Amino acid sequence: MTTPADTPPASPISTDVLIIGAGPVGLFAAFEAGVIGLSSQIVDNIERVGGQCIELYPDKPIYDIPAIPVCTARELVDRLVEQIRPFAPPLHLGHRVETVERLDNGHWLARTDKGLAFEAAAILIAGGNGSFVPQRLLLEEAVPLEGRHVHYSVPKLDDFAGKKVIVAGGGDSALDWALALRKVAQHVTLVHRRSGFSAADSSVANMRRAVEAREMDFAVGTITSLSAPDGQLQSVELRQAEGSAHLEADHVLVLFGLVADLGPIAKWGIEVQGGRITVDTSNYESTCPGIFAAGDIAGYPNKQKLILSGFHEASLALRKAYNYAFPDKKRVHIHSSYDTKLAERVAASHA
Ligand SMILES: Cc1cc2nc3c(=O)[nH]c(=O)nc-3n(C[C@H](O)[C@H](O)[C@H](O)COP(=O)(O)OP(=O)(O)OC[C@H]3O[C@@H](n4cnc5c(N)ncnc54)[C@H](O)[C@@H]3O)c2cc1C
Numbered sequence: 001m002t003t004p005a006d007t008p009p010a011s012p013i014s015t016d017v018l019i020i021g022a023g024p025v026g027l028f029a030a031f032e033a034g035v036i037g038l039s040s041q042i043v044d045n046i047e048r049v050g051g052q053c054i055e056l057y058p059d060k061p062i063y064d065i066p067a068i069p070v071c072t073a074r075e076l077v078d079r080l081v082e083q084i085r086p087f088a089p090p091l092h093l094g095h096r097v098e099t100v101e102r103l104d105n106g107h108w109l110a111r112t113d114k115g116l117a118f119e120a121a122a123i124l125i126a127g128g129n130g131s132f133v134p135q136r137l138l139l140e141e142a143v144p145l146e147g148r149h150v151h152y153s154v155p156k157l158d159d160f161a162g163k164k165v166i167v168a169g170g171g172d173s174a175l176d177w178a179l180a181l182r183k184v185a186q187h188v189t190l191v192h193r194r195s196g197f198s199a200a201d202s203s204v205a206n207m208r209r210a211v212e213a214r215e216m217d218f219a220v221g222t223i224t225s226l227s228a229p230d231g232q233l234q235s236v237e238l239r240q241a242e243g244s245a246h247l248e249a250d251h252v253l254v255l256f257g258l259v260a261d262l263g264p265i266a267k268w269g270i271e272v273q274g275g276r277i278t279v280d281t282s283n284y285e286s287t288c289p290g291i292f293a294a295g296d297i298a299g300y301p302n303k304q305k306l307i308l309s310g311f312h313e314a315s316l317a318l319r320k321a322y323n324y325a326f327p328d329k330k331r332v333h334i335h336s337s338y339d340t341k342l343a344e345r346v347a348a349s350h351a
Contacts (some may be wrong), residue, residue: 004265009241011117012109012117012118012119012157013041013090013116013118013119013160014118014119015039015040015041015118015119015120015121015324016033016038016039016040016120016121016122016321016325017029017033017038017039017040017041017120017121017122017124017312017318017321018040018041018043018097018108018110018118018120018122018123018124019033019040019041019042019043019089019123019124020043020044020110020123020124020125020126020127020265021042021044021051021125021126021127021295021297022042022043022044022049022050022051022091022093022312023041023044023049023050023051023052023053023126023128023130023295023296024050024051024053024077024080024295024307025051025126025294025295025296025307025310025311025313025314026042026044026051026124026126026295026310026314027042027049027050027077027081027083027084028080028083028084028310028311028312028314029124029126029294029317029318030042030084030087030089031080031083031084031087032314032315032318033087033089033124033318033321033336034084034086034087034089034342034345035336035339035342036318036319036322036331037087037156037322037331038075038318038321038322038325040087040089041089041090041091041092041118041120042089042090042091042111043092043095043096043097043112043116043118044091044092044093044094044095044131045094045095045096045131045132045133046093046094046115046131046132046258046334047093048093049077049081049091050073050074050077051095051128051132052073052128052129052296053073053074053076053077053307054074055074055078055132055258057073058072058073058074059072059073059074060072060073061311062076062307064306064307064308065307065308066308069187076307081311084126085349086338086342086345086346086348086349087345088349092112093112095112095113095114095116096112096113096131096263096264097110097111097264098111098112098113098156098264099111099124099264099267099268100268100291102288103119104303106121106290106292106324107119107120107121107290108120108121108123108237108290110123120323121290121321121324122290122291122292122319122321122324122325123290123291123292124224124292124293124294124314124317124318125277125286125291125292125293125294125297126293126294126295126297126310126314127265127293127295127297127298128260128295128296128297128304129260129262129275129297130260130261130262130263130265130275130297131260131261131263132258132259132260132261132270133258133259133260133261133263134152134153134254134255134257134258134259135254135256135257135258135259136152136254136256137150137168137223137254137256139223139224141225141226141228142226142252142254144231145226145228145231145233147251148231148233149226149228149232149233149249149251149252150226150233150239150251150252150254151251151252151253151254151288152253152254152255152334154177154253155183155334157180157181157184158184158343160181160184160185160251160253161184161185162184162186163185163186163250163251164185164186164187164203164248164249164250164251165185165187165188165189165249165250165251165252165253166188166189166190166191166223166236166247166249166252166253167181167188167189167190167191167253167255168190168192168223168252168253168254168255168256169189169192169254169255169257170192170193170194170196170197170198170199171197171198171199171255171257172198172199172200172203173255173257174190174192174199174255175190175197175199175203175206175207175288176199176203176206177253177255178190178207178216179203179207179210179216180207182210182215182216187216187217187245188216188217189216189217189219189223189249189337190207190216190218190219191216191218191219191220191221191223191236191247192218192220193220193222194220197221209249210251219238219240219245219247220240221238221239221240221245222238222239223236223237223238223246223252224237224238224239225237226252227246233249233250233251233252234248234249234254235247235248235249236249262275265277265297268288268291269288270287270288271287271292272299273299274299275299276293276297276298276299276303277293277297277298277299278300279292279293279298279299279300279313281300282316282348283315283316283317283319283320284298284313284314284316284320285320286316289324290321290324292312292317292318292320292321293313293317294313294314294317295309295310295313296310297306298310298313315317319331
């Protein structure tokens with residue numbers, strides 16, 4: 001699959017449809033767009049595709065995808081990625097779409113938080129429950145330290161070289177990063193509120209081995225305050241069963257998992273009710289002509305938050321979106337099984 005084309009361009013990237021969200025529904029939408037002759041670009045706030053399937057339940061089995069009796073959520077996403085390969089839709093990960101505005105030519109201009117811009121004849125919002133954002137440390141003093149001493153991701157391992165690092169969290173990310181950081185940092189302490197973990201057994205075993213070998217420490221407790229005189233982090237206060245402890249630290253890496261936040265979508269002038277975008281169920285168009293919603297974010301009576309419902313919604317939405325991209329052209333109705341160009345593309349993508 002294509003792409004990271006993520007150097008901000010001078011002018012907007014032009015596309016027939018901008019797909020916001022690379023969850024299962026956004027991915028399938030890119031396939032459907034390709035089948036009916038629409039170009040698409042996909043944007044997602046997080047650094048990987050798959051939405052809830054990958055962030056919340058990658059190894060759980062799914063039984064209600066037509067013609068797939070059982071597959072894990074991760075396998076479903078892998079199959080979708082393979083399915084869209086013939087159309088190679090450019091994928092812009094790590095970009096949150098912040099603003100959407102109507103242009104004089106009737107198209108839409110969308111801008112991301114990292115400076116990308118798209119001009120699209122139509123937009124399909126497949127944003128699930130909103131963009132996934134890291135769950136933050138709920139301490140006032142953490143806010144001004146964010147990016148310098150308090151982190152929610154690790155852009156470069158070397159930034160922590162020779163430093164005293166506290167990794168907070170008990171999931172796979174926390175354990176994996178603590179294990180990786182112990183190789184470059186001066187000292188790593190993993191802090192978790194209990195002694196059990198919600199991480200793979202192998203990661204837990206590796207971590208315990210590393211603690212036994214004194215390559216890192218593990219402390220049970222909750223971070224209750226940060227001491228940062230003159231804006232430089234010095235230590236972290238930990239509440240523990242037996243009282244408080246103070247740990248010296250240059251950096252705190254907080255990996256408490258992700259939470260969904262509808263965020264900017266609520267400000268785009270589209271009708272949103274109860275966190276869902278109101279749509280017309282004949283074509284899944286929102287109250288703004290040319291902006292569509294499919295998947296968990298689409299709201300209508302008797303909506304079922306199921307992957308297969310999202311596939312159907314995206315498919316109908318794109319057929320209407322075609323009219324915005326090609327107002328003077330009659331869309332040719334063709335079943336994918338009769339589409340010789342698609343057959344060639346699929347064969348080429350597997351060559
Ligand atoms: C534990 C669990 C088990 C489930 N089991 C099943 C099952 O067995 N069968 C079934 O059919 N369904 C199941 N579901 C529901 C299913 O996962 C959802 O219906 C599906 O993920 C919805 O897909 P989506 O693409 O609409 O949204 P999501 O998967 O939520 O993806 C939305 C994506 O949009 C991105 N996004 C949002 N806003 C922006 C923005 N402004 N800019 C950029 N990106 C943005 C988000 O970061 C996210 O990656 C389950 C859900 C859970 C939590």
